[in-house]
Amino acid sequence: MTTFQSLELNGAVLRGVERAGYSEPTPIQAKLIPQVMAGRDCIGLSQTGSGKTGAFILPILHKIAEEEQSAGPGHCCGLVVAPTRELAMQIVDNARALSKFSMAKIALLIGGTGYGPQINAMKRGADLVIATPGRLIDHLDSGYLSLHRTHVIVLDEADQMMDMGFLPSMRKVMQAMPEKRQTLLLTATMPKPIRKLASDFLRKPVEIETSPQSKPVERIEQHVFTIKSRDRRRALLALVEQYGINRGIVFTRTKRTADSLEKLLRQAGIKALALHGDKSKGERNRALTAFKKAEVPLLVATDIAARGIDVDSVGHVINYEMPHVAESYVHRVGRTARAGKEGVALSLCAPAEQPLLKDIQRLTGLKLPMQQLRLDGAELPDKDASPVAVDAEGAGRQEKRLNRKRGKAGAPAQGAADRPRDGVRPPKKSAWNPIRARVEVPDSADLTAPDLSKPLKKKKKSGTRKPKVGNHRKGQPRSTGLSEAKAGRTPGRKPPRNGSSGNPSGGKMRHEARAKRDSQGRAKGPGEAAA
Structure with a gap:
């Protein structure tokens, strides 16, 4: 030996x-x-x-x-x-x-x-x-x-x-x-x-x-239940209740389904946590710790996230959906019956998934007969039901707040292979530059040089200007419609520049009216004219 x-x-x-x-x-x-x-x-x-x-x-x-x-x-x-x-x-x-x-x-x-x-x-x-x-x-x-x-x-x-x-x-x-x-x-x-x-x-x-990867551990008790797709969520609750699962992993294909099942189980009064690649580092670590300490009886995980689970006392594995790859079935059920212990694998199979089941039977060489699952009493919780509290959840939220304060974005999608997983990159190794150290230019600054070959245009003042009534000079009282009417013009209307149109008296009458208006202003003073 x-x-x-x-x-x-x-x-x-x-x-x-x-x-x-x-x-x-x-x-x-x-x-x-x-x-x-x-x-x-x-x-x-x-x-x-x-x-x-x-x-x-x-x-x-x-x-x-x-x-x-x-x-x-x-x-x-x-x-x-x-x-x-x-x-x-x-x-x-x-x-x-x-x-x-x-x-x-x-x-x-x-x-x-x-x-x-x-x-x-x-x-x-x-x-x-x-x-x-x-x-x-x-x-x-x-x-x-x-x-x-x-x-x-x-x-x-x-x-x-x-x-x-x-x-x-x-x-x-x-x-x-x-x-x-x-x-x-x-x-x-x-x-x-x-x-x-x-x-x-x-x-x-x-x-x-050392052993064919197509053979699950012999100590695993395997059951496959035929269901209708619309009854899949009720079937999950029925399995948890009928088998009395106190330490198990529920496998799903997608991260969205994992989050949805976590909410379903907690609304039904069952403590559960989802584990997938979009969870932050703190959430994933705390979920695994809570599961290992038996504080949370169920983990809802994707195939990728489950690769990091190393717990010897997992008693049950539930395939909420049949895996698309037959080898993944072997890997999933291998999470139970570890370290010489026994385990149970439960799979839900809709009619559309039966070809996947045949691939699994062909790979493993095992006959997995379809069984009926009793759904009596397995009712979905009310949509407005309050989910049961989980101790690890508050810590997970605190970790997300800390990550935001540090400028981190948490774990990115799994496909970002060449990007940092926390949204930031390490500083580059480079020599110190005194000029760059003294001057910091914001990213949003406009660094475009002006074109000096063209005259600079004056910026217009913002806001709306009050409309003028007649002609008005700075330091003189604003003319009223009455004085304009005496001059033979429509109040508020600017007179024409020549005598060909408008008032027939032309420029002469315009000058006389202006002189008369100026003499009245000087005689009365600004205070009386304003009145």
């Missing part, structure tokens, strides 16, 4: 293994660790929960412990790329526990957190960096991290990274790696695009598969 001692790991790493409570290696660890220590490129194909993380972390820690020098500031010896922040954080927790005695410097580069601590960690240098694709690209572009001295890179959950649109980022990272490197690719499924990815990135890889 293979033991950790027989794998010839470094003594400090073995002490960390014993301290972490690992008794013997899992099948994937027993087969993959020797190949990684020999420097071979490897493809690890194994089910979720089989110990893939330890299979690549332990040999990397062994190599770091055996090396005499670190990579230095701005560099790292090993790099692990994971699709989600939750999975990256779990890998860091495992790596730090196993490296307790080897004293390896481990850095975490993920979105949703500040750049300052990460930049400081890169300046000090790290032995092992665990990162998500978006944040890793940010640090590479900003010059705070270089991969020229990185000897080994791990692409964990490669199939999920490709589904999330990270393929361009993965290629960019590989181009930043040196030619002489070791590449490890870990995946739960092996579709054709992943085969193509492996042929592009790996050199003569050793493929290790």
